[in-house]
Amino acid sequence: MLRLTDIRLPVDHDGRALKEAVALALGLRPDEILDISIFRRAYDARKKSAPSFVYTLDVSVSCGDELLINKGLAPNVSKSPYREFEFAPKARPGLALRPVIVGAGPCGYFAGLALAKMGFNPLILERGKPVKQRAADTFSFWKKAVLDPESNVQFGEGGAGAFSDGKLTTRIKDRQFIARKVLFELVNAGAPPEIAFVSKPHIGTYKLMGVVENLRKAILSLGGEIRFTARVEELVIKDGAICGVRLADGSLVESKTIILAVGHSARDTYEMLHRLGVALEPKPFSMGLRIEHPQALINRQQLGSNADNPLVGQADYSLVHHASNKRTVYTFCMCPGGKVLAAASEKNALVTNGMSQYARDDVNANSALVVGVEPADYPPGPLGGMEFQRQWEQKAFELGGGNYFAPAQLVGDFLAARPSSGAGAVTPSYKPGVRFAELASSLPGYIIEAIREAIPVFDRKIKGFAMPDAVLTGVETRTSSPVRILRDETGQSLTVKGLYPAGEGAGQAGGILSSAVDGIKAAVKAAEKMNREGE
Numbered sequence: 001m002l003r004l005t006d007i008r009l010p011v012d013h014d015g016r017a018l019k020e021a022v023a024l025a026l027g028l029r030p031d032e033i034l035d036i037s038i039f040r041r042a043y044d045a046r047k048k049s050a051p052s053f054v055y056t057l058d059v060s061v062s063c064g065d066e067l068l069i070n071k072g073l074a075p076n077v078s079k080s081p082y083r084e085f086e087f088a089p090k091a092r093p094g095l096a097l098r099p100v101i102v103g104a105g106p107c108g109y110f111a112g113l114a115l116a117k118m119g120f121n122p123l124i125l126e127r128g129k130p131v132k133q134r135a136a137d138t139f140s141f142w143k144k145a146v147l148d149p150e151s152n153v154q155f156g157e158g159g160a161g162a163f164s165d166g167k168l169t170t171r172i173k174d175r176q177f178i179a180r181k182v183l184f185e186l187v188n189a190g191a192p193p194e195i196a197f198v199s200k201p202h203i204g205t206y207k208l209m210g211v212v213e214n215l216r217k218a219i220l221s222l223g224g225e226i227r228f229t230a231r232v233e234e235l236v237i238k239d240g241a242i243c244g245v246r247l248a249d250g251s252l253v254e255s256k257t258i259i260l261a262v263g264h265s266a267r268d269t270y271e272m273l274h275r276l277g278v279a280l281e282p283k284p285f286s287m288g289l290r291i292e293h294p295q296a297l298i299n300r301q302q303l304g305s306n307a308d309n310p311l312v313g314q315a316d317y318s319l320v321h322h323a324s325n326k327r328t329v330y331t332f333c334m335c336p337g338g339k340v341l342a343a344a345s346e347k348n349a350l351v352t353n354g355m356s357q358y359a360r361d362d363v364n365a366n367s368a369l370v371v372g373v374e375p376a377d378y379p380p381g382p383l384g385g386m387e388f389q390r391q392w393e394q395k396a397f398e399l400g401g402g403n404y405f406a407p408a409q410l411v412g413d414f415l416a417a418r419p420s421s422g423a424g425a426v427t428p429s430y431k432p433g434v435r436f437a438e439l440a441s442s443l444p445g446y447i448i449e450a451i452r453e454a455i456p457v458f459d460r461k462i463k464g465f466a467m468p469d470a471v472l473t474g475v476e477t478r479t480s481s482p483v484r485i486l487r488d489e490t491g492q493s494l495t496v497k498g499l500y501p502a503g504e505g506a507g508q509a510g511g512i513l514s515s516a517v518d519g520i521k522a523a524v525k526a527a528e529k530m531n532r533e534g535e
Protein backbone atom coordinates (compact mmCIF):
# COMPACT_ATOMS: atom_id res chain seq x y z
CA MET A 1 0.00 0.00 0.00
CA LEU A 2 1.08 3.57 -0.64
CA ARG A 3 0.56 6.46 1.76
CA LEU A 4 -0.49 9.75 0.15
CA THR A 5 -0.60 12.88 2.28
CA ASP A 6 -1.87 16.40 1.72
CA ILE A 7 -4.44 15.62 -0.97
CA ARG A 8 -6.71 18.69 -0.93
CA LEU A 9 -10.19 18.87 -2.35
CA PRO A 10 -13.13 21.25 -1.90
CA VAL A 11 -15.48 20.16 0.90
CA ASP A 12 -18.29 19.35 -1.55
CA HIS A 13 -16.23 17.09 -3.85
CA ASP A 14 -17.54 13.69 -5.00
CA GLY A 15 -15.91 10.22 -4.88
CA ARG A 16 -14.67 10.49 -8.47
CA ALA A 17 -12.73 13.66 -7.70
CA LEU A 18 -10.83 11.82 -4.95
CA LYS A 19 -9.82 9.01 -7.32
CA GLU A 20 -8.78 11.51 -9.97
CA ALA A 21 -6.69 13.48 -7.45
CA VAL A 22 -4.96 10.26 -6.36
CA ALA A 23 -4.27 9.22 -9.96
CA LEU A 24 -2.83 12.65 -10.70
CA ALA A 25 -0.59 12.55 -7.61
CA LEU A 26 0.74 9.12 -8.66
CA GLY A 27 0.99 9.82 -12.39
CA LEU A 28 -1.44 6.96 -13.15
CA ARG A 29 -4.81 6.58 -14.86
CA PRO A 30 -7.88 6.41 -12.51
CA ASP A 31 -8.53 2.79 -13.58
CA GLU A 32 -5.05 1.83 -12.24
CA ILE A 33 -6.14 2.80 -8.69
CA LEU A 34 -7.50 -0.40 -7.11
CA ASP A 35 -8.46 0.78 -3.64
CA ILE A 36 -8.46 4.00 -1.61
CA SER A 37 -8.76 3.86 2.16
CA ILE A 38 -9.09 7.19 3.98
CA PHE A 39 -6.66 7.19 6.89
CA ARG A 40 -7.42 10.75 8.01
CA ARG A 41 -9.55 13.62 6.73
CA ALA A 42 -8.92 17.06 8.21
CA TYR A 43 -10.80 20.25 7.58
CA ASP A 44 -8.80 23.31 6.51
CA ALA A 45 -10.65 26.59 7.09
CA ARG A 46 -7.70 28.91 6.62
CA LYS A 47 -9.28 30.21 3.41
CA LYS A 48 -12.73 30.94 4.80
CA SER A 49 -14.18 31.49 1.31
CA ALA A 50 -12.93 28.12 -0.03
CA PRO A 51 -12.47 25.62 2.80
CA SER A 52 -11.07 22.24 1.87
CA PHE A 53 -10.72 18.69 3.13
CA VAL A 54 -7.12 17.52 3.44
CA TYR A 55 -6.70 13.78 3.05
CA THR A 56 -4.15 11.22 4.18
CA LEU A 57 -4.85 8.09 2.13
CA ASP A 58 -3.71 4.48 1.83
CA VAL A 59 -3.87 3.41 -1.78
CA SER A 60 -3.41 0.14 -3.71
CA VAL A 61 -2.45 0.36 -7.37
CA SER A 62 -2.55 -2.24 -10.14
CA CYS A 63 1.08 -1.77 -11.22
CA GLY A 64 2.45 -2.62 -7.72
CA ASP A 65 3.76 -0.32 -4.97
CA GLU A 66 7.41 -1.31 -5.38
CA LEU A 67 7.45 -0.31 -9.03
CA LEU A 68 6.19 3.15 -8.17
CA ILE A 69 8.47 3.53 -5.15
CA ASN A 70 11.53 2.52 -7.21
CA LYS A 71 10.51 5.01 -9.88
CA GLY A 72 10.89 7.80 -7.32
CA LEU A 73 7.82 9.51 -5.98
CA ALA A 74 6.58 12.95 -5.03
CA PRO A 75 7.41 14.00 -1.44
CA ASN A 76 3.81 13.38 -0.37
CA VAL A 77 3.89 9.70 -1.44
CA SER A 78 5.59 6.91 0.51
CA LYS A 79 5.15 3.30 1.53
CA SER A 80 2.23 3.14 3.97
CA PRO A 81 3.29 2.34 7.55
CA TYR A 82 -0.23 1.09 8.36
CA ARG A 83 -0.62 -2.48 9.67
CA GLU A 84 -3.85 -3.58 11.31
CA PHE A 85 -3.34 -4.30 15.02
CA GLU A 86 -4.06 -7.92 15.95
CA PHE A 87 -5.07 -9.08 19.42
CA ALA A 88 -2.37 -11.58 20.49
CA PRO A 89 -1.37 -13.89 22.18
CA LYS A 90 -4.07 -16.57 22.31
CA ALA A 91 -4.90 -18.14 25.70
CA ARG A 92 -2.93 -21.26 26.50
CA PRO A 93 -5.29 -24.18 27.28
CA GLY A 94 -5.91 -25.17 30.91
CA LEU A 95 -5.36 -21.81 32.68
CA ALA A 96 -6.74 -22.19 36.20
CA LEU A 97 -8.04 -18.68 36.97
CA ARG A 98 -9.53 -16.09 34.68
CA PRO A 99 -8.38 -12.46 34.60
CA VAL A 100 -10.51 -9.89 36.41
CA ILE A 101 -11.04 -6.32 35.24
CA VAL A 102 -12.29 -3.71 37.70
CA GLY A 103 -14.32 -1.01 35.95
CA ALA A 104 -16.46 -1.01 32.80
CA GLY A 105 -15.28 2.32 31.34
CA PRO A 106 -13.43 2.60 28.01
CA CYS A 107 -10.27 1.14 29.59
CA GLY A 108 -12.04 -1.79 31.26
CA TYR A 109 -14.27 -2.60 28.28
CA PHE A 110 -11.42 -2.55 25.76
CA ALA A 111 -9.23 -4.62 28.09
CA GLY A 112 -12.21 -6.99 28.38
CA LEU A 113 -12.80 -7.11 24.64
CA ALA A 114 -9.10 -7.79 23.98
CA LEU A 115 -8.90 -10.57 26.60
CA ALA A 116 -12.16 -12.10 25.37
CA LYS A 117 -10.91 -12.04 21.76
CA MET A 118 -7.68 -13.70 22.89
CA GLY A 119 -9.71 -16.46 24.60
CA PHE A 120 -9.17 -15.60 28.29
CA ASN A 121 -12.86 -15.36 29.36
CA PRO A 122 -12.39 -12.23 31.50
CA LEU A 123 -14.67 -11.23 34.37
CA ILE A 124 -15.50 -7.50 34.51
CA LEU A 125 -16.65 -6.07 37.86
CA GLU A 126 -18.44 -2.72 37.72
CA ARG A 127 -19.74 -0.82 40.77
CA GLY A 128 -22.49 0.93 38.78
CA LYS A 129 -25.44 -0.24 36.72
CA PRO A 130 -25.94 -1.18 33.05
CA VAL A 131 -25.90 1.94 30.89
CA LYS A 132 -29.68 2.35 30.45
CA GLN A 133 -30.48 2.04 34.17
CA ARG A 134 -27.55 4.30 34.89
CA ALA A 135 -28.91 6.86 32.41
CA ALA A 136 -32.27 6.82 34.23
CA ASP A 137 -30.51 7.55 37.56
CA THR A 138 -28.39 10.29 36.00
CA PHE A 139 -31.30 12.00 34.22
CA SER A 140 -33.18 11.86 37.52
CA PHE A 141 -30.26 13.63 39.23
CA TRP A 142 -30.33 16.36 36.58
CA LYS A 143 -34.12 16.74 37.02
CA LYS A 144 -34.68 16.22 40.73
CA ALA A 145 -31.26 16.92 42.24
CA VAL A 146 -31.10 13.53 44.01
CA LEU A 147 -27.63 12.02 43.57
CA ASP A 148 -26.96 8.27 43.63
CA PRO A 149 -23.25 8.03 44.55
CA GLU A 150 -22.97 4.63 42.81
CA SER A 151 -24.85 5.49 39.61
CA ASN A 152 -24.10 8.84 38.01
CA VAL A 153 -22.01 10.65 35.35
CA GLN A 154 -18.80 9.07 36.69
CA PHE A 155 -19.92 5.57 37.72
CA GLY A 156 -21.66 2.84 35.77
CA GLU A 157 -21.33 0.93 32.50
CA GLY A 158 -19.49 3.01 29.89
CA GLY A 159 -17.46 4.84 32.55
CA ALA A 160 -16.97 8.58 32.79
CA GLY A 161 -17.30 9.18 29.07
CA ALA A 162 -20.76 7.66 28.65
CA PHE A 163 -22.49 11.05 28.96
CA SER A 164 -20.11 13.13 26.93
CA ASP A 165 -19.44 14.60 23.56
CA GLY A 166 -17.67 11.33 22.83
CA LYS A 167 -14.71 13.14 21.31
CA LEU A 168 -12.20 10.54 20.19
CA THR A 169 -9.05 12.56 19.76
CA THR A 170 -5.77 11.75 21.46
CA ARG A 171 -2.20 12.97 21.40
CA ILE A 172 -0.67 9.57 22.14
CA LYS A 173 1.80 8.13 19.64
CA ASP A 174 0.06 5.21 17.98
CA ARG A 175 2.87 3.30 16.28
CA GLN A 176 1.02 -0.03 16.59
CA PHE A 177 -2.26 1.49 15.35
CA ILE A 178 -4.10 0.42 18.51
CA ALA A 179 -6.12 3.66 18.58
CA ARG A 180 -7.23 2.91 15.04
CA LYS A 181 -8.23 -0.59 16.15
CA VAL A 182 -10.35 1.00 18.91
CA LEU A 183 -12.06 3.24 16.35
CA PHE A 184 -12.83 0.23 14.11
CA GLU A 185 -14.22 -1.72 17.09
CA LEU A 186 -16.41 1.28 17.99
CA VAL A 187 -17.71 1.38 14.40
CA ASN A 188 -18.42 -2.40 14.63
CA ALA A 189 -20.38 -1.61 17.79
CA GLY A 190 -22.53 0.94 15.97
CA ALA A 191 -20.57 4.21 16.06
CA PRO A 192 -20.81 6.42 12.95
CA PRO A 193 -18.35 5.03 10.32
CA GLU A 194 -16.64 8.37 9.69
CA ILE A 195 -15.08 8.31 13.19
CA ALA A 196 -12.47 5.96 11.73
CA PHE A 197 -10.96 8.72 9.58
CA VAL A 198 -12.13 12.26 10.40
CA SER A 199 -9.51 14.29 12.24
CA LYS A 200 -11.88 15.23 15.09
CA PRO A 201 -14.17 12.23 15.54
CA HIS A 202 -17.03 12.30 18.02
CA ILE A 203 -19.99 10.03 18.79
CA GLY A 204 -22.33 12.02 21.07
CA THR A 205 -24.12 10.83 24.20
CA TYR A 206 -27.16 8.93 22.90
CA LYS A 207 -25.26 7.03 20.22
CA LEU A 208 -22.50 6.28 22.72
CA MET A 209 -25.00 4.51 25.00
CA GLY A 210 -25.94 2.10 22.18
CA VAL A 211 -22.26 1.55 21.37
CA VAL A 212 -21.53 0.67 25.02
CA GLU A 213 -24.38 -1.89 25.04
CA ASN A 214 -23.03 -3.48 21.85
CA LEU A 215 -19.51 -3.68 23.30
CA ARG A 216 -21.01 -5.50 26.28
CA LYS A 217 -22.78 -7.95 23.95
CA ALA A 218 -19.53 -8.55 22.04
CA ILE A 219 -17.61 -9.32 25.25
CA LEU A 220 -20.34 -11.68 26.48
CA SER A 221 -20.56 -13.47 23.13
CA LEU A 222 -16.80 -14.14 23.25
CA GLY A 223 -17.00 -15.82 26.67
CA GLY A 224 -16.54 -12.82 28.99
CA GLU A 225 -18.72 -12.10 32.01
CA ILE A 226 -19.81 -8.74 33.41
CA ARG A 227 -21.21 -8.17 36.90
CA PHE A 228 -22.88 -4.86 37.71
CA THR A 229 -23.38 -3.32 41.19
CA ALA A 230 -20.21 -5.23 42.06
CA ARG A 231 -18.00 -2.70 43.82
CA VAL A 232 -14.49 -3.87 44.63
CA GLU A 233 -13.85 -2.87 48.20
CA GLU A 234 -10.49 -4.49 48.85
CA LEU A 235 -7.63 -6.10 46.98
CA VAL A 236 -6.50 -9.39 48.47
CA ILE A 237 -2.70 -9.40 48.44
CA LYS A 238 -0.41 -12.18 49.66
CA ASP A 239 3.38 -12.00 49.70
CA GLY A 240 3.37 -8.97 47.40
CA ALA A 241 1.16 -10.64 44.78
CA ILE A 242 -2.53 -10.22 44.04
CA CYS A 243 -4.73 -13.24 44.67
CA GLY A 244 -8.20 -11.75 44.38
CA VAL A 245 -10.62 -8.98 45.24
CA ARG A 246 -13.27 -8.66 47.92
CA LEU A 247 -16.56 -7.11 46.83
CA ALA A 248 -18.83 -4.78 48.82
CA ASP A 249 -21.24 -7.71 49.46
CA GLY A 250 -18.39 -9.57 51.21
CA SER A 251 -17.82 -12.16 48.47
CA LEU A 252 -14.33 -13.03 47.26
CA VAL A 253 -13.30 -13.33 43.61
CA GLU A 254 -10.02 -15.18 43.15
CA SER A 255 -7.59 -14.19 40.42
CA LYS A 256 -3.86 -13.71 39.99
CA THR A 257 -4.35 -11.14 37.24
CA ILE A 258 -6.34 -7.98 37.95
CA ILE A 259 -6.61 -5.02 35.59
CA LEU A 260 -7.55 -2.01 37.71
CA ALA A 261 -9.45 0.41 35.43
CA VAL A 262 -11.40 2.41 37.99
CA GLY A 263 -11.24 5.94 36.50
CA HIS A 264 -10.29 9.18 38.23
CA SER A 265 -13.33 9.49 40.51
CA ALA A 266 -13.01 6.26 42.51
CA ARG A 267 -11.82 8.07 45.63
CA ASP A 268 -12.75 5.26 47.99
CA THR A 269 -10.69 2.90 45.82
CA TYR A 270 -7.67 5.24 45.91
CA GLU A 271 -7.99 5.35 49.71
CA MET A 272 -8.04 1.55 49.85
CA LEU A 273 -4.96 1.30 47.59
CA HIS A 274 -3.12 3.80 49.78
CA ARG A 275 -4.05 1.89 52.92
CA LEU A 276 -2.76 -1.37 51.40
CA GLY A 277 0.55 0.21 50.42
CA VAL A 278 0.07 0.09 46.64
CA ALA A 279 2.62 2.54 45.19
CA LEU A 280 0.91 5.85 44.35
CA GLU A 281 2.11 9.37 43.69
CA PRO A 282 0.33 12.73 43.42
CA LYS A 283 -0.15 14.01 39.88
CA PRO A 284 -0.76 17.42 38.27
CA PHE A 285 -4.27 18.09 36.97
CA SER A 286 -6.32 21.20 36.14
CA MET A 287 -9.25 23.06 37.65
CA GLY A 288 -11.43 25.92 36.47
CA LEU A 289 -14.87 26.92 35.21
CA ARG A 290 -17.14 26.10 32.23
CA ILE A 291 -17.93 28.91 29.81
CA GLU A 292 -21.01 29.04 27.55
CA HIS A 293 -21.55 31.14 24.41
CA PRO A 294 -24.10 30.99 21.62
CA GLN A 295 -22.86 28.33 19.15
CA ALA A 296 -23.88 30.70 16.32
CA LEU A 297 -21.29 33.21 17.54
CA ILE A 298 -18.52 30.58 17.57
CA ASN A 299 -19.55 29.36 14.08
CA ARG A 300 -19.54 32.90 12.70
CA GLN A 301 -16.12 33.69 14.11
CA GLN A 302 -14.46 30.39 13.24
CA LEU A 303 -16.10 29.54 9.91
CA GLY A 304 -17.02 32.86 8.30
CA SER A 305 -19.23 32.30 5.27
CA ASN A 306 -19.28 28.54 5.99
CA ALA A 307 -20.98 29.06 9.35
CA ASP A 308 -24.12 27.29 8.13
CA ASN A 309 -22.52 24.73 5.84
CA PRO A 310 -23.68 21.27 7.03
CA LEU A 311 -20.63 19.67 5.39
CA VAL A 312 -18.42 21.67 7.72
CA GLY A 313 -20.45 21.13 10.91
CA GLN A 314 -20.33 23.08 14.14
CA ALA A 315 -17.16 25.01 14.92
CA ASP A 316 -14.94 24.31 17.89
CA TYR A 317 -11.94 26.11 19.34
CA SER A 318 -8.82 25.45 21.33
CA LEU A 319 -7.16 28.37 23.13
CA VAL A 320 -4.17 28.79 25.45
CA HIS A 321 -2.90 31.75 27.46
CA HIS A 322 0.22 31.97 29.62
CA ALA A 323 -0.87 34.35 32.38
CA SER A 324 1.34 36.87 34.15
CA ASN A 325 1.06 34.90 37.42
CA LYS A 326 2.95 32.07 35.59
CA ARG A 327 -0.16 29.89 35.31
CA THR A 328 -1.38 28.54 31.98
CA VAL A 329 -5.07 28.82 31.13
CA TYR A 330 -6.43 26.58 28.40
CA THR A 331 -9.75 25.50 27.00
CA PHE A 332 -10.54 21.86 27.66
CA CYS A 333 -13.18 19.42 26.44
CA MET A 334 -14.89 21.98 24.21
CA CYS A 335 -18.40 20.78 23.33
CA PRO A 336 -19.95 22.46 20.27
CA GLY A 337 -23.77 22.60 20.40
CA GLY A 338 -23.88 20.94 23.79
CA LYS A 339 -24.75 21.26 27.44
CA VAL A 340 -22.91 21.90 30.68
CA LEU A 341 -23.37 18.85 32.89
CA ALA A 342 -23.78 18.17 36.58
CA ALA A 343 -21.07 15.53 36.95
CA ALA A 344 -20.78 14.97 40.71
CA SER A 345 -20.29 11.51 42.18
CA GLU A 346 -20.05 12.45 45.86
CA LYS A 347 -22.85 13.83 48.01
CA ASN A 348 -22.71 17.53 48.87
CA ALA A 349 -20.15 18.32 46.20
CA LEU A 350 -20.44 19.96 42.82
CA VAL A 351 -18.62 19.14 39.58
CA THR A 352 -19.21 20.45 36.06
CA ASN A 353 -18.38 18.87 32.72
CA GLY A 354 -19.73 19.05 29.17
CA MET A 355 -21.55 16.87 26.67
CA SER A 356 -23.28 17.02 23.31
CA GLN A 357 -25.30 14.76 21.06
CA TYR A 358 -23.99 13.52 17.70
CA ALA A 359 -25.79 16.37 15.87
CA ARG A 360 -24.30 18.97 18.22
CA ASP A 361 -27.46 20.96 17.73
CA ASP A 362 -28.01 22.63 21.11
CA VAL A 363 -27.86 26.43 21.01
CA ASN A 364 -24.84 26.89 23.28
CA ALA A 365 -21.18 26.05 22.82
CA ASN A 366 -19.39 25.20 26.07
CA SER A 367 -15.85 24.57 27.14
CA ALA A 368 -13.91 24.26 30.35
CA LEU A 369 -11.47 27.11 31.04
CA VAL A 370 -8.89 25.46 33.25
CA VAL A 371 -5.57 26.15 34.93
CA GLY A 372 -2.88 23.61 35.77
CA VAL A 373 -2.52 22.58 39.42
CA GLU A 374 0.76 20.99 40.58
CA PRO A 375 1.40 18.79 43.64
CA ALA A 376 3.15 21.83 45.21
CA ASP A 377 -0.24 23.63 45.20
CA TYR A 378 -1.98 21.10 47.40
CA PRO A 379 -1.34 19.22 50.67
CA PRO A 380 1.46 16.62 50.59
CA GLY A 381 0.86 12.90 50.20
CA PRO A 382 -0.39 10.74 47.33
CA LEU A 383 -4.03 11.70 47.98
CA GLY A 384 -3.43 15.45 48.52
CA GLY A 385 -4.75 16.38 45.05
CA MET A 386 -7.87 14.30 45.56
CA GLU A 387 -8.59 16.07 48.87
CA PHE A 388 -7.95 19.42 47.19
CA GLN A 389 -10.50 18.62 44.44
CA ARG A 390 -13.02 17.55 47.06
CA GLN A 391 -12.52 20.75 49.08
CA TRP A 392 -13.35 22.99 46.07
CA GLU A 393 -16.23 20.78 44.95
CA GLN A 394 -17.80 21.11 48.42
CA LYS A 395 -17.25 24.87 48.38
CA ALA A 396 -19.00 25.14 45.00
CA PHE A 397 -21.89 23.07 46.36
CA GLU A 398 -22.34 25.62 49.16
CA LEU A 399 -22.03 28.58 46.77
CA GLY A 400 -24.72 27.03 44.61
CA GLY A 401 -27.11 26.95 47.57
CA GLY A 402 -26.58 23.37 48.80
CA ASN A 403 -29.07 21.72 46.43
CA TYR A 404 -26.80 20.71 43.51
CA PHE A 405 -27.48 24.01 41.71
CA ALA A 406 -24.18 25.29 40.32
CA PRO A 407 -22.78 28.72 41.12
CA ALA A 408 -22.73 30.84 37.94
CA GLN A 409 -21.72 34.32 36.87
CA LEU A 410 -21.93 36.36 33.69
CA VAL A 411 -18.59 37.02 32.04
CA GLY A 412 -19.09 40.80 32.18
CA ASP A 413 -19.66 40.61 35.95
CA PHE A 414 -16.80 38.16 36.46
CA LEU A 415 -14.38 40.52 34.71
CA ALA A 416 -15.69 43.48 36.73
CA ALA A 417 -15.56 41.41 39.98
CA ARG A 418 -19.23 41.95 40.88
CA PRO A 419 -21.88 39.30 41.52
CA SER A 420 -24.48 38.46 38.87
CA SER A 421 -28.17 38.39 39.61
CA GLY A 422 -29.54 36.57 36.56
CA ALA A 423 -29.00 35.40 32.99
CA GLY A 424 -28.88 37.67 29.95
CA ALA A 425 -28.78 36.62 26.30
CA VAL A 426 -27.20 33.21 27.04
CA THR A 427 -29.40 30.75 28.94
CA PRO A 428 -27.26 28.47 31.13
CA SER A 429 -27.79 24.82 30.18
CA TYR A 430 -26.67 23.25 33.50
CA LYS A 431 -29.36 21.16 35.16
CA PRO A 432 -30.87 20.99 37.77
CA GLY A 433 -30.13 24.75 37.58
CA VAL A 434 -27.73 27.54 38.46
CA ARG A 435 -27.60 30.10 41.21
CA PHE A 436 -26.07 33.41 40.12
CA ALA A 437 -23.32 34.47 42.48
CA GLU A 438 -19.69 35.62 42.63
CA LEU A 439 -17.29 32.92 41.44
CA ALA A 440 -14.19 34.60 42.88
CA SER A 441 -14.26 32.42 45.99
CA SER A 442 -15.11 29.19 44.14
CA LEU A 443 -11.46 28.40 43.29
CA PRO A 444 -7.95 29.32 44.46
CA GLY A 445 -7.08 32.99 43.76
CA TYR A 446 -4.36 32.15 41.22
CA ILE A 447 -6.88 30.26 39.07
CA ILE A 448 -9.46 33.07 39.16
CA GLU A 449 -6.76 35.69 38.38
CA ALA A 450 -5.43 33.70 35.45
CA ILE A 451 -8.90 33.09 33.97
CA ARG A 452 -9.76 36.80 34.39
CA GLU A 453 -6.66 37.69 32.43
CA ALA A 454 -7.24 35.04 29.76
CA ILE A 455 -10.83 35.83 28.75
CA PRO A 456 -10.05 39.25 27.15
CA VAL A 457 -7.01 37.69 25.44
CA PHE A 458 -9.20 34.90 24.02
CA ASP A 459 -11.62 37.61 22.84
CA ARG A 460 -8.87 38.90 20.56
CA LYS A 461 -8.73 35.45 18.94
CA ILE A 462 -12.49 34.80 18.86
CA LYS A 463 -14.38 38.09 18.83
CA GLY A 464 -17.23 37.84 21.30
CA PHE A 465 -15.49 35.34 23.60
CA ALA A 466 -15.67 37.98 26.35
CA MET A 467 -19.31 38.89 25.58
CA PRO A 468 -20.75 40.20 28.84
CA ASP A 469 -23.70 37.74 28.77
CA ALA A 470 -21.60 34.61 28.28
CA VAL A 471 -22.06 32.36 31.33
CA LEU A 472 -19.40 30.90 33.62
CA THR A 473 -20.41 27.88 35.71
CA GLY A 474 -18.33 26.43 38.53
CA VAL A 475 -16.45 24.21 39.16
CA GLU A 476 -14.54 21.96 36.76
CA THR A 477 -12.24 19.77 38.86
CA ARG A 478 -12.17 16.29 37.31
CA THR A 479 -10.05 17.07 34.26
CA SER A 480 -7.72 14.15 34.90
CA SER A 481 -6.61 11.94 37.72
CA PRO A 482 -5.01 13.63 40.76
CA VAL A 483 -3.19 10.35 41.50
CA ARG A 484 -0.84 8.08 39.56
CA ILE A 485 -0.75 4.36 40.35
CA LEU A 486 2.85 3.47 39.62
CA ARG A 487 3.63 0.55 37.32
CA ASP A 488 6.74 -0.99 35.76
CA GLU A 489 7.56 -1.78 32.14
CA THR A 490 5.57 -5.05 32.40
CA GLY A 491 2.49 -2.95 33.21
CA GLN A 492 2.29 -4.29 36.79
CA SER A 493 2.06 -2.24 39.97
CA LEU A 494 5.48 -1.43 41.43
CA THR A 495 4.41 -3.05 44.69
CA VAL A 496 1.83 -5.72 43.81
CA LYS A 497 2.60 -8.44 41.27
CA GLY A 498 -0.31 -9.35 39.01
CA LEU A 499 -2.02 -5.96 39.49
CA TYR A 500 -2.25 -3.96 36.24
CA PRO A 501 -3.27 -0.34 36.93
CA ALA A 502 -4.57 1.13 33.66
CA GLY A 503 -6.47 3.97 32.07
CA GLU A 504 -7.34 7.39 33.38
CA GLY A 505 -7.61 6.34 37.04
CA ALA A 506 -4.07 5.03 37.01
CA GLY A 507 -2.94 8.43 35.74
CA GLN A 508 -1.68 6.64 32.64
CA ALA A 509 -4.21 8.00 30.09
CA GLY A 510 -6.52 10.96 29.60
CA GLY A 511 -9.68 10.67 27.53
CA ILE A 512 -11.77 7.92 26.02
CA LEU A 513 -9.43 6.85 23.22
CA SER A 514 -6.17 6.82 25.17
CA SER A 515 -7.86 4.98 28.06
CA ALA A 516 -9.19 2.34 25.66
CA VAL A 517 -5.71 1.97 24.12
CA ASP A 518 -4.15 1.63 27.57
CA GLY A 519 -6.76 -1.04 28.40
CA ILE A 520 -5.75 -3.07 25.34
CA LYS A 521 -2.04 -2.72 26.17
CA ALA A 522 -2.68 -3.85 29.75
CA ALA A 523 -4.71 -6.80 28.45
CA VAL A 524 -1.90 -7.92 26.10
CA LYS A 525 0.71 -7.66 28.88
CA ALA A 526 -1.56 -9.52 31.32
CA ALA A 527 -2.22 -12.21 28.68
CA GLU A 528 1.50 -12.71 28.08
CA LYS A 529 2.06 -13.11 31.83
CA MET A 530 -0.81 -15.58 32.22
CA ASN A 531 0.46 -17.71 29.34
CA ARG A 532 4.03 -17.56 30.65
CA GLU A 533 3.15 -18.45 34.22
CA GLY A 534 0.25 -20.79 33.41
CA GLU A 535 -2.17 -19.19 35.84
Ligand SMILES: Cc1cc2nc3c(=O)[nH]c(=O)nc-3n(C[C@H](O)[C@H](O)[C@H](O)COP(=O)(O)OP(=O)(O)OC[C@H]3O[C@@H](n4cnc5c(N)ncnc54)[C@H](O)[C@@H]3O)c2cc1C
Nearest residue numbers: 103105107127156159160161164167232263503504511512
Ligand atom coordinates in the same frame (compact mmCIF):
# COMPACT_ATOMS: atom_id res chain seq x y z
C1 LIG B 1 -19.09 14.38 31.31
C2 LIG B 1 -17.78 13.89 30.75
C3 LIG B 1 -17.47 14.17 29.42
C4 LIG B 1 -16.29 13.70 28.87
N1 LIG B 1 -16.06 13.92 27.55
C5 LIG B 1 -15.02 13.32 26.96
C6 LIG B 1 -14.85 13.39 25.56
O1 LIG B 1 -15.67 13.98 24.83
N2 LIG B 1 -13.75 12.79 25.02
C7 LIG B 1 -12.83 12.14 25.79
O2 LIG B 1 -11.85 11.61 25.26
N3 LIG B 1 -12.97 12.07 27.13
C8 LIG B 1 -14.04 12.62 27.72
N4 LIG B 1 -14.20 12.50 29.08
C9 LIG B 1 -13.16 11.79 29.85
C10 LIG B 1 -13.30 10.29 29.63
O3 LIG B 1 -14.61 9.93 29.87
C11 LIG B 1 -12.34 9.53 30.52
O4 LIG B 1 -11.04 9.92 30.21
C12 LIG B 1 -12.47 8.01 30.30
O5 LIG B 1 -13.79 7.59 30.50
C13 LIG B 1 -11.55 7.26 31.23
O6 LIG B 1 -11.72 5.89 31.01
P1 LIG B 1 -11.40 4.79 32.12
O7 LIG B 1 -12.00 3.54 31.61
O8 LIG B 1 -9.98 4.84 32.45
O9 LIG B 1 -12.19 5.28 33.43
P2 LIG B 1 -13.73 5.55 33.64
O10 LIG B 1 -14.38 5.85 32.35
O11 LIG B 1 -13.84 6.54 34.71
O12 LIG B 1 -14.30 4.15 34.12
C14 LIG B 1 -14.04 3.63 35.38
C15 LIG B 1 -15.14 2.67 35.76
O13 LIG B 1 -14.75 1.99 36.94
C16 LIG B 1 -15.86 1.86 37.80
N5 LIG B 1 -15.34 1.71 39.17
C17 LIG B 1 -14.71 2.66 39.91
N6 LIG B 1 -14.35 2.13 41.11
C18 LIG B 1 -14.75 0.85 41.11
C19 LIG B 1 -14.67 -0.18 42.07
N7 LIG B 1 -14.07 0.00 43.25
N8 LIG B 1 -15.24 -1.38 41.77
C20 LIG B 1 -15.86 -1.59 40.57
N9 LIG B 1 -15.96 -0.62 39.63
C21 LIG B 1 -15.39 0.57 39.89
C22 LIG B 1 -16.63 3.14 37.57
O14 LIG B 1 -17.99 3.00 37.93
C23 LIG B 1 -16.44 3.37 36.09
O15 LIG B 1 -17.47 2.82 35.32
C24 LIG B 1 -15.37 12.97 29.67
C25 LIG B 1 -15.67 12.72 31.01
C26 LIG B 1 -16.85 13.17 31.55
C27 LIG B 1 -17.16 12.89 33.00
